[in-house]
Ligand SMILES: [Zn+2]
């Protein structure tokens with residue numbers, strides 16, 4: 001998996017954000033639940049995944065154009081680019097085991 005050709009042109013925009021989030025703040029505000037958490041790697045905003053009712057991570061991309069996110073699920077180490085539609089396994093920015 002690590003030898004794949006990476007076609008994402010947004011990797012230099014990745015910021016350094018804490019990953020110790022346990023809730024989707026927008027879902028909490030609405031009183032809804034979520035399935036998995038995702039985090040925008042451009043601004044650090046936390047949202048919920050596409051399996052969640054409110055898909056806040058994808059909505060964040062549509063609202064801001066921020067292309068990159070990572071999974072906040074323990075053990076996951078991948079990032080996803082909405083624009084290039086490429087997932088990168090084992091990316092350092094996806095590692096959130098701290
Ligand atoms: Zn990209």
Ligand SMILES: [Zn+2]
Pocket residue numbers: 024025026027034047048052054055056057
């Ligand atoms: Zn949400």
Ligand SMILES: [Zn+2]
Pocket residue numbers: 040041042043044045060064066
């Ligand atoms: Zn963002």
